[in-house]
Amino acid sequence: MKIEKANVGNLTNFEVFDFLRTRGATSDPMGCIGSVSPSECKVFEYLSGSPACMQTRESVNEFLIKADKFKFITSFEKLNIVNSTPTVMPALYATIKDCDKRIAKEEEQIAKENQLEEDQLQELLELVKEIFPQPAEEQEELSQ
Amino acid sequence: MFYLSQVEQNLKMPPHLLKPSLLDGELEKGIRGELEKRFLDKVITNLGLCISVYDIQSFEGGFIFPGDDGCATYKVRCRLVMFQPFVGEVIVGKIESCDEFGLQVSLGFFSDIRIPERFMVQPCHRGEDGIWVWQFKVDNEEFQYSLDIDEEIRFRVASVKYPPTPVEQSENSEPFSPMEITGYINGDGLGLVSWW
Numbered sequence: 346m347k348i349e350k351a352n353v354g355n356l357t358n359f360e361v362f363d364f365l366r367t368r369g370a371t372s373d374p375m376g377c378i379g380s381v382s383p384s385e386c387k388v389f390e391y392l393s394g395s396p397a398c399m400q401t402r403e404s405v406n407e408f409l410i411k412a413d414k415f416k417f418i419t420s421f422e423k424l425n426i427v428n429s430t431p432t433v434m435p436a437l438y439a440t441i442k443d444c445d446k447r448i449a450k451e452e453e454q455i456a457k458e459n460q461l462e463e464d465q466l467q468e469l470l471e472l473v474k475e476i477f478p479q480p481a482e483e484q485e486e487l488s489q
Numbered sequence: 490m491f492y493l494s495q496v497e498q499n500l501k502m503p504p505h506l507l508k509p510s511l512l513d514g515e516l517e518k519g520i521r522g523e524l525e526k527r528f529l530d531k532v533i534t535n536l537g538l539c540i541s542v543y544d545i546q547s548f549e550g551g552f553i554f555p556g557d558d559g560c561a562t563y564k565v566r567c568r569l570v571m572f573q574p575f576v577g578e579v580i581v582g583k584i585e586s587c588d589e590f591g592l593q594v595s596l597g598f599f600s601d602i603r604i605p606e607r608f609m610v611q612p613c614h615r616g617e618d619g620i621w622v623w624q625f626k627v628d629n630e631e632f633q634y635s636l637d638i639d640e641e642i643r644f645r646v647a648s649v650k651y652p653p654t655p656v657e658q659s660e661n662s663e664p665f666s667p668m669e670i671t672g673y674i675n676g677d678g679l680g681l682v683s684w685w
Binding site: 346356365385387436439 | 490494540568577596645
C-alpha cells in the first residue's frame with residue numbers, strides 16, 4: 346500500500362454523517378445490514394447522538410462564512426466549534442486553545458481589553474446558537 | 490475528527506468475486522468490497538482508524554500473475570475516511586470504566602481513550618466504590634461531583650499514539666491496542682457534559 350497523500354482534506358462530523366446516510370446507514374442497527382458494515386453503523390450511531398445529525402450543508406457553510414470575521418480563531422477551532430456546537434461560554438472556552446491569552450495579546454493597545462474579549466466571544470456564541478439551534482433544550486423546556 | 494486520505498493499493502481480486510462483477514459490469518462494486526475487507530476497521534499507523542471507503546478514483550491493471558491462484562491484480566487509487574482526532578480537539582464520549590490510573594472513555598466505535606489521573610479535574614480522588622470524584626470548593630462550600638460510568642464526558646485530546654505491535658504477548662496482558670488516545674479534562678467546559 347502506498348500513501349499518496351495522507352491528508353486530502355478535513356471532514357466535519359456532519360459530512361461523515363451525511364456520507365454514511367447516503368450509503369444507507371440508519372439509526373436502527375438491524376436495518377443497515379447489507380448496505381453498510383457494522384463498524385460504519387457504529388460510527389453512524391455515535392454521530393446520530395452528536396450535534397452533527399441536526400446540521401445541514403447550508404448551515405455549516407453559513408457558519409464558516411460568518412465566522413470568518415473573527416480573526417482570532419483558526420480553521421481547526423472552527424472545525425471544533427462546528428463539531429461540538431457549544432451553547433454556553435465555558436464550552437466555547439474549551440474549544441478555543443488559550444483563548445484568553447490570545448485575544449488579550451491582539452487587543453493589547455486598546456483600553457477596554459476585557460470587555461472586547463468577552464464581546465467577541467459572546468458574539469461568536471450567539472452566532473453558534475443562531476445557526477445551530479439545539480433541539481435538546483426545547484425538549485427540556487417542554488418537560489419542565 | 491475525520492479526514493480523507495488518498496492511498497494506492499495493489500488489490501488482488503479472487504476469481505469467485507471477479508466473475509459476477511465482470512458479468513454484471515459491476516467491477517467497481519467488487520473492488521469496493523475487497524477494499525472494505527482490506528481497510529475497514531483497521532488502524533493504519535500515523536493515519537488513524539479507517540472508517541469507510543469514500544470513493545474509488547481509478548483502477549487499472551487486471552493482470553493475472555503466475556502463482557496467484559488466478560487472482561487478477563488491480564492497482565486501485567481510492568480515498569479513505571480516517572478517524573484521527575487532532576491534538577486539541579474537543580470530543581464527547583461515554584465513560585466506559587475507571588481504574589486506579591484514571592478513566593477509560595468510549596465513542597462506540599473506538600474505545601481506547603484514556604484520561605490518566607494527572608489530566609483529570611483537580612482535586613479529585615477515587616471513592617470506595619472505585620468511582621472518581623471531583624471535589625469542587627467555592628466560598629467555603631465543598632461540592633462533590635462524581636464521574637459515574639456511562640456518563641457523557643467532554644474531553645480535549647492530548648495525544649494520539651501508535652504503539653508498535655508486540656512480538657510476543659503473555660496470556661494475562663491486556664489486548665493490544667494499535668491506536669491510543671490520551672485526553673484531559675482539567676479545563677473550562679471540560680468534564681461531564683451535565684456539569685456545564
